[in-house]
Amino acid sequence: MSSILEVSGISVSFDGFRAINNLSFSIGPAELRAIIGPNGAGKSTFMDIVTGKTRPDEGTVTFGERSLNCLRMSEAQIARAGIGRKFQRPTVFEDQTVTENLTLALKASRNPLRVLGWRRKLIDAERIAALAAQVGLADQLARKSGELSHGQKQWLEIGMLLAQEPRVLLVDEPAAGMTLAEREQTTAMLVDMAKTRAVVVVEHDMEFIRRLNCKVTVLHEGSVLAEGSLDHVTMNPAVIDVYLGRG
Amino acid sequence: MKQGILARNPSVLIFLALLALFTLIVTFGSEAYGAGFVSTSFVKTLGKTLCLCLAALAMDLIWGYAGILSLGHMAFFALGGYLIGMWLMYARTEEIVVAALAQDALPATAEEIRQGIATQIFGVVGSSDLPLVWSFAYSLPIQLALVILVPGLLALIFGWLAFRARVTGVYLSILTQAMTLALALYLFQNDSGLRGNNGLSGLQNLPGLGDVGQDQLSVWFFWTSALALAGAYIVLSGVVGGKFGSVIRAIRDDEARVRFLGYSVESYKLFIFTLTAVICAIAGVLYYPQAGIINPAELAPIASIYLAVWVAIGGRGRLYGAVIGAAFVSLMSSLFTGGRVPAIDLGILRIDWVDWWQVLLGVVFVLVTLFAPKGIGGLFDLALHRRSPDRKGAPLGPEDGSLQEKEALE
Ligand SMILES: Nc1ncnc2c1ncn2[C@@H]1O[C@H](COP(=O)(O)OP(=O)(O)O)[C@@H](O)[C@H]1O
Ligand SMILES: [Mg+2]
Numbered sequence: 001m002s003s004i005l006e007v008s009g010i011s012v013s014f015d016g017f018r019a020i021n022n023l024s025f026s027i028g029p030a031e032l033r034a035i036i037g038p039n040g041a042g043k044s045t046f047m048d049i050v051t052g053k054t055r056p057d058e059g060t061v062t063f064g065e066r067s068l069n070c071l072r073m074s075e076a077q078i079a080r081a082g083i084g085r086k087f088q089r090p091t092v093f094e095d096q097t098v099t100e101n102l103t104l105a106l107k108a109s110r111n112p113l114r115v116l117g118w119r120r121k122l123i124d125a126e127r128i129a130a131l132a133a134q135v136g137l138a139d140q141l142a143r144k145s146g147e148l149s150h151g152q153k154q155w156l157e158i159g160m161l162l163a164q165e166p167r168v169l170l171v172d173e174p175a176a177g178m179t180l181a182e183r184e185q186t187t188a189m190l191v192d193m194a195k196t197r198a199v200v201v202v203e204h205d206m207e208f209i210r211r212l213n214c215k216v217t218v219l220h221e222g223s224v225l226a227e228g229s230l231d232h233v234t235m236n237p238a239v240i241d242v243y244l245g246r247g
Numbered sequence: 248m249k250q251g252i253l254a255r256n257p258s259v260l261i262f263l264a265l266l267a268l269f270t271l272i273v274t275f276g277s278e279a280y281g282a283g284f285v286s287t288s289f290v291k292t293l294g295k296t297l298c299l300c301l302a303a304l305a306m307d308l309i310w311g312y313a314g315i316l317s318l319g320h321m322a323f324f325a326l327g328g329y330l331i332g333m334w335l336m337y338a339r340t341e342e343i344v345v346a347a348l349a350q351d352a353l354p355a356t357a358e359e360i361r362q363g364i365a366t367q368i369f370g371v372v373g374s375s376d377l378p379l380v381w382s383f384a385y386s387l388p389i390q391l392a393l394v395i396l397v398p399g400l401l402a403l404i405f406g407w408l409a410f411r412a413r414v415t416g417v418y419l420s421i422l423t424q425a426m427t428l429a430l431a432l433y434l435f436q437n438d439s440g441l442r443g444n445n446g447l448s449g450l451q452n453l454p455g456l457g458d459v460g461q462d463q464l465s466v467w468f469f470w471t472s473a474l475a476l477a478g479a480y481i482v483l484s485g486v487v488g489g490k491f492g493s494v495i496r497a498i499r500d501d502e503a504r505v506r507f508l509g510y511s512v513e514s515y516k517l518f519i520f521t522l523t524a525v526i527c528a529i530a531g532v533l534y535y536p537q538a539g540i541i542n543p544a545e546l547a548p549i550a551s552i553y554l555a556v557w558v559a560i561g562g563r564g565r566l567y568g569a570v571i572g573a574a575f576v577s578l579m580s581s582l583f584t585g586g587r588v589p590a591i592d593l594g595i596l597r598i599d600w601v602d603w604w605q606v607l608l609g610v611v612f613v614l615v616t617l618f619a620p621k622g623i624g625g626l627f628d629l630a631l632h633r634r635s636p637d638r639k640g641a642p643l644g645p646e647d648g649s650l651q652e653k654e655a656l657e
Contacts, residue, residue: 051507079509091504093497100493110509112518118490164508 004029004198005083005168006067010049010059011222019045020056021222029167032194034209034230035202037219038242043202044088046219047170051085052078063168080110084166088173090153094146098137098156101145102128105160127163135159136185150177158189168198175208187211259484262567263477270473279462287462291537294469296577298534299557301476303573304483304566305523305530306554311563312487313519314499316416319423321550322430323398323524327531328541329434330394332447335536337384338454340367371445378440394532395525402524403517410513410520415502424548434543446542450535465537472533476570479526484566495519556612562624571623580604 003026012020020042027033035043048054050061052075061070063081070078079085092101106124109115132138135155140148145156154177161169171190175183183205190212193199203209209216209230216233218225220242226233233239273293276285285293302324309315344363348355355363365377383389409422437443453464486492494515497505502512535541554573561572582588583604591598600607619625 053503074511075503075506076509076511079507085507087504091501093493093500093504095496095500096493103490104493104497104505105508110511112491112511112515115494116486116489116491120490160508 002029002065003027004064005050006060006062007046007050008060010056010061012045012049012054012056019222020049023059023219023223025217025224027168027198027200029198030194030196032191032199032212032214033201034212034214034216035200035219036204036206036209036216037225041219042222043219044172045222047085047172047200047202050078050170051075051083076110079164079166082165082167084161084164084169086157086161086169086171086174088176090150090157090177092145092148092153092156092160094144096145097142098132098145098148099128099141101156101160102131102163105163107163107165131159131163134162151179151182154178154182154186158186162193166197169193169200171199171201173202173204175203175205183208184211256484256488258567259481262480262570266473266477266480270470273469274466277462277466279460279466287465290462290465290469292578292581294465294472294537295534296574297469297472297476298530298537299577300570300573301472301479301530301533302527302554303557303561303569304476304479305526306558307561307563307566307569308483308487308526309519309523310555310558311565311569312492312499313495313516315516315520316420316555317423317520317523318420318548318551318555319427320523320527321554322427322546323402323527324531324534325541325546325550326398326401326430327394327528328535328538328545329441329447330390330397330528331532332450332535332541333381333384333441334387334390335450335452335454336368336447337364337381338387339449339452340364341385342454342457343367369442372437372443374437380440391532394528398528399521399525402521406517406520410516413513424551427546427548427551431543431546431548434546441543444542444544446540446545448540450541451537451539453536468533468537472537475529475533480566480570487566556608559612560615560622562622565624567627568622568624575623576608580608583607 005025005027007023007025010020010023011018023042023046025046035046037043045054049056050070052070052073055071062068063070063078063083068081070081070083073081093104096104103120103124106127108118108124129138129141132141135158137148137152137156137159140152145153148156154174158174161171174186174190178186187208190199190201194214201209201212203212213230215228216230217227218233218236218239225242226236226239273285273290275281277283277290278285278287302320306317306320309317309320341360341364344360344367345355348359348363361377362375366375369375369377377384383393405423405426409419414422433439434441435444441447451461451464453459456464487495494505494510498510498512498515506512553576557572557576558569559572560576561570562568583600586601588600590600615622621628
C-alpha cells in the first residue's frame, strides 16, 4: 500500500535534549492509526514537525502522491496541501460565532484578496449548517464560541477540521474533557473519517484506543518502540516495561 | 439573501447621518457660506480633526482588529503631508517667480524659472539647487501618485522584513518606533532635501486659487475631509465585517492557529499594514494644507503614540470608537493647550493646563486601560445592555467562557 504521509529518520533536539530520535512513520491514504506513549515521549513534537511548526535537524517528511517535501513548506502551505491538525486543548476563536469559526475553516481560497471579496453563498451556508449538525452544534450557530462548553468546543474544532477537508488528520488527545457519551461519539466519528482519509490519533486513554480498533504505534523517548495491533503491542515486554508497567 | 453593507450594519448609517449633520452645521455656521458663528480657524481645526479621525480609523484596523500595535503610523501621515506639500510649495513659488520675472524686458526661460524657484525654496538652508526628491514636484498628478506609492512601498518593505522574521508584540512596536525616529532624524538634516527643521510652509495657499479666500478654502477642505472619512468608514466596515475581518481578528487572538487553517498570516499582516499606511498618508495629504506647515517634528515618535492613545480611549476593535477617541481627545487637547481653560491654583502648585494637559491625558490613558478597556465605545454597550463577562483579566480559557459564568449564577 502506498502511503500518503511518509516520515523517515527525523531527529530534533531542544538544547541538547533529543526529543525525537531517528523516528520513522508512515500512514496509508485511508487509514486510522493511534499513537500512544508516556508523557514526554515526543507525540506532540512529532505533530509539530509534520505540520511545519518545528523544523527537524535531520530526516524527511513527504506528503501525497507527488511526494511534496513538507520541510520546505510553511505551516500555512502544509495546511493548504491537506494536513489538518487538532490541538490538545481546544483552540477555537472564542470571540467569534460558531458560524464564523466554521467559515474560517471552510475549504476556499486563502489568498487575502480573494478572502476580501468572499461572500457567503447559499451553498456555503448549507455546508456550514451540515457541518454544525454533524458535530451537534446545529442550534448554536449564532453563539460566540467562547460561550460553548468544553466538550462543545472540542466538537467545534472537529467540525472546523472537517470543513478544511484535509487528507491527513492529526488529532491530539481528542477525548480530553469529554463525557463518556461524547467519547463514544468521537470514536465513531474518527472511525468514519478514516474511511476516506488518513487519521492519526494521539491518546492516553487505553479504552479509547481499544474502541478505535486500529493499528497502534508506541512512541518512547522520541522513537518508535513497537507497532501493530493493540493486543500485539500490549504484550510486547518493552512496552509493558516503559509504559504500561507504570500505569 | 444579499444585503448591502448599510442594511447589515446600522452603525454605518448612524455614523454617516451624524457626519452629514455635522458637516451641514459647520457649513451653515462658516464665515464663507453661513452665519459666521464658526470662525475660519475653527473650521480648519474641525477639518484637521476629521483627518485625525481618518488616521485613527486606520490605527483601529491595524491595532484594534489585527492586534498589531504599530507605533509608526503617523510617520506615513507626515510623509503624505510632505509629498503633497512639495507640490503645493513648488507650484505656489512658481506662480510668484513667474510673476516677478514677468517684470523683466526679456521673457524668462524655463531654466531661469526653475532656478528662481530653487533659490526661493532652498535659500533658508543655504542652497539654490533643486534636490533630486523634488524631481516631480512640478506635477500634481505625479506627486499625488507618489502620495500613495511612497508610503505604500515603505510600509510594504518594512512590513515584509518585520513580518517575515515573525517579529510580533512589543518588539514590533519598538521596531516601528525606530523606523519613525530614523525617518524624523533624516528629515531634520538640511541635506535631506526637505528643508531640514524648517519643513515646508505656506501650504494653506492653493496654487491657481490665489483669489479664493481662506474662509472658503477652509470649508472646501472640511468637506473633502468629511468625504474621505465617510468613504473610508464605509469601505473599512466592509473590510472588517466580512470574512477578511474574521481572519484578522483570528490572527489577533491566536495567529498560530490561523496558520494551521492554511492562512498565510504574514501576507494578511502585510496587507493590513500597507493598507493602513496608505490611509494614514491620505489623511496627511488632507491635513497639512489645513495646518499650513509641516516639519520633521510632526513625525516624532510621540505622534504615533498619541494615535494609539486616541484609539484606546475611544475603544479599539470598533470603528466608531476610533473616530470618537480621536475627535474627543484632539479637540480637548486643542482646548486645553490653547490656554482657554482657567488654571487651577493649589497654593503650592499652580496647575497650568498648557503644561499639565499631557499629564492629565497620561493619567486618563492609564485609567482607561485599567478600568475601562473598551474605552468610550464601551458606553454604547452599556446603553444597549450588551454586557461581556468580567474575567478579571483572565484569558478566555476553555473553562471560563462567558455564558458559563452566567450559567453558574442561574
Ligand atoms: N519547544 C520545546 N523546547 C524545549 N523542549 C521541548 C519543546 N517541545 C517539546 N519539548 C520537550 O520534548 C519532549 C517531548 O514533548 P512532547 O512532544 O510534548 O511530548 P508528548 O506530547 O508525547 O507528551 C518533552 O520532554 C518536552 O519537554
Ligand atoms: Mg502532548
